[in-house]
Amino acid sequence: MAGSTDTAGAPADRLGRLRATALSVYAGLFYAVLYLPILLLVVLSFNDSQSIGLPFKGVTLRWFEEVLGSSAMRTSIANSVLLGIASSVIATVLALMLALGFRNDFAFKNLLMKVVLLPILVPGIVGGVIYLVFFGYAELPFGVWSTALPVHITWVLPFAFLTLFPRVHGLDRSLEEAAADLGARPWVTFRRVTFPLIKPGVVATTMFAFTLSFDEFIRTLFSIGNERTVPVHLWSLLSDQMAPFLPAVGVVIMAISMMVSLAGFALSARADRRPR
Known part of the structure; x- marks a missing residue:
């Protein structure tokens, strides 16, 4: 009986881990889309370049x-x-x-x-x-x-x-x-x-x-x-x-x-x- 319980619980555990992984990936993508443009804007504001964009050529104020x-x-x-x-x-x-x-x-x-x-x-x-x-x-x-x-x-x-x-x-x-x-x-x-x-x-x-x-x-x-x-x-x-x-x-x-x-x-x- 114990063996059958463990066997039945394995798919549920895998499903739970899969759900947690999917939620983590979704949260990561959400925060990346939300905050990466802001981070890029901050980085470009210190870029010592005459053009807006990468590559980063140095820090300047x-x-x-x-x-x-x-x-x-x-x-x-x-x-x-x-x-x-x-x-x-x-x-x-x-x-x-x-x-x-x-x-x-x-x-x-x-x-x-x-x-x-x-x-x-x-x-x-x-x-x-x-x-x-x-x-x-x-x-x-x-x-x-x-x-x-x-x-x-x-x-x-x-x-x-x-x-x-x-x-x-x-x-x-x-x-x-x-x-x-x-x-x-x-x-x-x-x-x-x-x-x-x-x-x-x-x-x-x-x-x-x-x-x-x-x-x-x-x-x-x-x-x-x-x-x-x-x-x-x-x-x-x-x-x-x-x-x-x-x-x-x-x-x-x-x-x-x-x-x-x-x-x-x-x-x-x-x-x-x-x-x-």
Whole structure:
């Protein structure tokens, strides 16, 4: 009987090992496709060569010096950072107000929620053309603050709402009701009860919204006019020439986005650990 059990268990063991091997190969291919291009970009940004590509001819930092030493690049970075801060803060505040409002029942609630999420469903190039036509008819001067800012807020807002709404919806409203019973006004209840509970989500949402705004290209291209953000400036460099410092530009963009994301995760985790 023991021999027959071992014989029956052998195919199952082989099948399990085969499945584990297949999953390992799949995971390896997945991570290779995901991260090897990023690794190649980083390697090429240090390549001491006048052309973009291999072979690797040596290590140099001159491409980063050229990128950071360019006044046009510094201006585009400043535009992207300031635009990202403004649009993320405004969009997060609006999303928080919407999330708090959607806790209550009112007429056309489902329709309004679909309207809030509509920008996600509109393709970027279609949205860009719509903004271009609208601002043209409105005779608004194209620029970072006049046209690109409302475009970025419109683009970031639904993502901020989707991030915040579950957190706000899951709040225990009895805590707010208890504060109201003790005489706290609505603003005091929000400031001292509601906001501390959702603060980690608000911080994470703001950082996430910043990265969305910082990396946005298509809608920005149609709405920013002659000014430049980092993605638009990179596109203009690509359209003019394949300069050898372009990988360094990509690394700078990626580094800023990663630092903001890591800072958001750290602040959110710290706020979660803080005793209430």
